[in-house]
Amino acid sequence: MMATMEHSHADGTHSHVFLGTDHERNERRVWMVIALTTVMMVVEIAAGHWFGSMALTADGWHMSTHAGAMLISALAYLYARKHAHDPRFTFGTGKFGDLAGFASAVVLGVVALLIAWESALRFVSPVEIDFNQAIIVAVIGLVVNIVSALLLKDDHHHHGHYHDDPEDHDHPHESHAHHHGTHAHHSDSHGSHTHHGSRDNNLRAAYLHVVADALTSVLAIVALVLGKWNGWTFLDPAMGIVGGIVIARWSWGLLRSTGAVLVDAMPQQRSIVAKIRGVVETGEESITDLHVWQVGPGHHAAIVSLSTRGETPAAAYREKLLEIEELSHVTVEINAAA
Incomplete structure (x- = not known):
């Protein structure tokens, strides 16, 4: 499992350096x-x-x-x-x-x-x-x-x-319906990985x-x-x-x-999406909107919106997602389930 690190500046922001390892x-x-x-x-x-x-x-x-x-x-x-x-x-x-x-x-x-x-x-x-x-x-x-x-x-x-053919991989877009409630949170983080x-x-x-x-x-x-x-x-x-x-x-x-x-069509998207679902959807949660795209060689960003009845904070999901080797930048949004 790859370790993750945050690159934070004095003002609380973080860097977005997504250059290839070589x-x-x-x-x-x-x-x-x-x-x-x-x-x-x-x-x-x-x-x-x-x-x-x-x-x-x-x-x-x-x-x-x-x-x-x-x-x-x-x-x-x-x-x-x-x-x-x-x-x-x-x-x-x-x-x-x-x-x-x-x-x-x-x-x-x-x-x-x-x-x-x-x-x-x-x-x-x-x-x-x-x-x-x-x-x-x-x-x-x-x-x-x-x-x-x-x-x-x-x-x-x-x-x-x-794969060279982006048409071989569908670009999935889940439902864009959001259920905003008192449990809504938004956070993001930059992870630094060595990507194979x-x-x-x-x-x-x-x-x-x-x-x-x-x-x-x-x-x-x-x-x-x-x-x-x-x-x-x-x-x-x-x-x-x-x-x-x-x-x-x-x-x-x-x-x-x-x-x-x-154009942000991710050829490897199916495998990354499957990993994201495996990490996030554990029974109480369901992903309502998901976007994954490449931001550099070996670096991918993801925006994950999910609906849950639980009390798990967005930061916890973010940390779990950053353990996925391909992901370097993750934004998590939680919406209270109806």
Whole structure:
């Protein structure tokens, strides 16, 4: 059972810091990948200019778009950390990562469309390929992407049961009828937990960008090697279309999971709701209204309205609820049963 703590200020308020447990580590890793990508970009553009290689120059500029996508993730980490205690953000800055992940998913989808479109054009108007040069560039890109993927691999989490499809989980809304009486109380608390199974969608977005780039490099190497040996030049655009379709699917999955968090549709809600009911509804009480949503990686908030004939104070229910690992912020409202 995880211990709970209150983060209280001198004025009696409490903090709303709902950043992921590995926020700073993940932020450092993304900046490292940006540095690596930028160095490779400069080297490739310089080498392309020096040796008159259009393939190297083109891949260098492609690296710049890759670094730009990483920058979205890095700045989101930075902003969320710098403004974690800003009272303007009622439930903290934990969702900035999901916002950045959503933006990155849009960029990834556009990249997928561009790859597929350019590949389709090459079917209609084939271009002459310098196979040796193109293979060298693709191998360089693959090595950089493998190193980047290893840096960004989320090796601490994914132990929870997460689903990309918010439609697979109903968003339950109990009856909104309240019976206000003399026993009505309202209290809330912030719990600090180490959450297992939490997923950082910002890191996931950055990771998918480098994995998508690695996939295109692998497909390009296969197409170029077979094209050089067997003259199968059609494989180059064909592999491009295949890569575009796979990346588009990844983009769609990322859009759905980040979008679900942004609109407060909780993919893991059924299991959390079941735990809340198991803790609160013991016979004398019944939940009349319940809202659960994600406020950061591994952090969830809940508003629980319940009807009871007993005399148990709201604080007691709150403390029991904060023993649920996924919950970090709980508001309890008690209404006297009719």
